[in-house]
Amino acid sequence: MAFTVAIDGPAASGKGTVAKRVAAHYGLGHLDTGLLYRAVGRRMLDGEDPVAAAEALKPEDLDREGLRTAQVGEAASRVGAIGAVRAALLDFQRAFARRSGGAVLDGRDIGTVICPEAEAKLFVTASAEVRAERRFRELVAAGIDTRLEAVLADIRARDERDTARSDAPLRAADDAVTIDTTRLDIEAAVAAAIAAVEAARAGGRPPG
Numbered sequence: 001m002a003f004t005v006a007i008d009g010p011a012a013s014g015k016g017t018v019a020k021r022v023a024a025h026y027g028l029g030h031l032d033t034g035l036l037y038r039a040v041g042r043r044m045l046d047g048e049d050p051v052a053a054a055e056a057l058k059p060e061d062l063d064r065e066g067l068r069t070a071q072v073g074e075a076a077s078r079v080g081a082i083g084a085v086r087a088a089l090l091d092f093q094r095a096f097a098r099r100s101g102g103a104v105l106d107g108r109d110i111g112t113v114i115c116p117e118a119e120a121k122l123f124v125t126a127s128a129e130v131r132a133e134r135r136f137r138e139l140v141a142a143g144i145d146t147r148l149e150a151v152l153a154d155i156r157a158r159d160e161r162d163t164a165r166s167d168a169p170l171r172a173a174d175d176a177v178t179i180d181t182t183r184l185d186i187e188a189a190v191a192a193a194i195a196a197v198e199a200a201r202a203g204g205r206p207p208g
């Protein structure tokens with residue numbers, strides 16, 4: 001049966017890892033919506049107007065190298081606060097969510113704005129310190145020279161901008177299940193996510 005799983009949460013909480021594993025478990029497609037904002041942020045850093053860049057965004061832009069850096073993450077957070085950018089990215093995300101067979105999307109506003117009708121909604125979070133350590137290790141493993149304090153400051157700045165913006169702020173949907181991964185390893189977080197999806201499907205409305 002086709003169903004949509006909406007996964008939101010702050011930076012480096014593990015939502016992408018959980019989303020990928022949930023999608024693989026159910027054989028669903030997965031869209032990391034942060035990549036859309038990162039691709040637009042990248043174009044803004046190249047001097048393009050962010051609204052025009054969002055309107056012209058093509059799927060292959062998501063494969064561009066260098067989208068995972070802190071600089072591009074910061075730019076993504078800035079363009080994500082522009083309502084016209086969010087509006088331009090809406091149709092692509094909704095079309096993906098409606099794919100036959102179902103889909104898993106992760107981001108900041110999936111359960112609240114993009115897919116308010118999703119059958120299952122998760123809010124994946126963790127303390128800022130633990131998130132910074134995870135992101136720091138990830139960046140170092142990717143060969144990026146950085147400091148833990150800088151990564152923590154970046155995460156705090158993005159959390160603040162993402163929760164304070166007026167358009168589609170980061171927050172858990174009222175009907176989302178929160179999974180705090182501060183003390184969960186990846187396997188435990190994925191198991192909690194699948195259990196929450198199973199519970200949502202079992203308690204969901206009958207089709208039709």
Ligand SMILES: Nc1ncnc2c1ncn2[C@@H]1O[C@H](COP(=O)(O)OP(=O)(O)O)[C@@H](O)[C@H]1O
Nearest residue numbers: 012013014015016017134138181184185186189
């Ligand atoms: N529960 C966890 N415990 C330890 N490390 C994790 C956990 N979840 C994710 N990670 C690691 O933390 C980093 C950020 O995870 P990611 O899924 O990309 O976060 P997000 O999509 O929320 O930014 C990755 O290197 C990932 O392997």
Ligand SMILES: Nc1ccn([C@@H]2O[C@H](COP(=O)(O)OP(=O)(O)O)[C@@H](O)[C@H]2O)c(=O)n1
Nearest residue numbers: 011012033034037076077080107108109158
């Ligand atoms: N659905 C989404 C996804 C990302 N974003 C923005 O894009 C930035 C980068 O998102 P991301 O998910 O790639 O970031 P990480 O959580 O991987 O660090 C976020 O800080 C948000 O400002 C958004 O506004 N809405």
